[in-house]
Amino acid sequence: EIVLTQSPATLSLSPGERATLSCRASQSVTNYLAWYQQKPGQAPRLLIYDASNRATGIPARFSGSGSGTDFTLTISSLEPEDFAVYYCQQRSNWPPTYTFGQGTKLEIK
Amino acid sequence: EVQLVESGGGLVQPGGSLRLSCAASGFTFSSCWMSWVRQVPGTGLEWLAYIKQDGSEKYYVDSVKGRFTISRDNAKNSLFLEMNSLRAEDTAVYYCARGDYWARYFESWGQGTLVTVSS
Numbered sequence: 001e002i003v004l005t006q007s008p009a010t011l012s013l014s015p016g017e018r019a020t021l022s023c024r025a026s027q028s029v030t031n032y033l034a035w036y037q038q039k040p041g042q043a044p045r046l047l048i049y050d051a052s053n054r055a056t057g058i059p060a061r062f063s064g065s066g067s068g069t070d071f072t073l074t075i076s077s078l079e080p081e082d083f084a085v086y087y088c089q090q091r092s093n094w095p096p097t098y099t100f101g102q103g104t105k106l107e108i109k
Numbered sequence: 110e111v112q113l114v115e116s117g118g119g120l121v122q123p124g125g126s127l128r129l130s131c132a133a134s135g136f137t138f139s140s141c142w143m144s145w146v147r148q149v150p151g152t153g154l155e156w157l158a159y160i161k162q163d164g165s166e167k168y169y170v171d172s173v174k175g176r177f178t179i180s181r182d183n184a185k186n187s188l189f190l191e192m193n194s195l196r197a198e199d200t201a202v203y204y205c206a207r208g209d210y211w212a213r214y215f216e217s218w219g220q221g222t223l224v225t226v227s228s
Binding site: 045098100101 | 144153154155156159168170204209212213214215216217218219220221
């Protein structure tokens, strides 16, 4: 089973700052990795898929990069609505099973 | 607009059963693979089960194999999760999720339904 490890657990930043979140896989997932945003009391929302593609309606300040085992989600300039928990996710080839990272909480400093 | 609306959650005793439903609208349900994902309050996300578009393939996480069954009714645009032998650790918010074309990611999510397993 592929394990996804996210760091840091908590990131404290101010609006306007740049956020860099990391996700490391225990073995290569090529570029089949997604990022989700979850706000309190809400369902997760897909932000990035295939490591670097923004989902429909996602602002350009969100970007993803990486391949193999190391991935990064970058938010170029934080808006107040960006403070949330972020999860990475991958799918194993066979059998198709899905795992999430433990999440990074992005909080206002 | 894609909508997924879960229902059927509630309080159930340990060892009991519950059936969750997810009503889908705004997209061609029969063309999409679907999954259930749960979240223990205050913690992370756990994928539970996947069902192919025609229901011919189903996969589960080890922790629910033999206890949970995913199914669908394409004529009624509905997804189900039958949960048996429930344990306290099954207490969570349960989400239904629509998969992307390649069955790699979860494009859309419902608002979730809370299942509490307690005596």
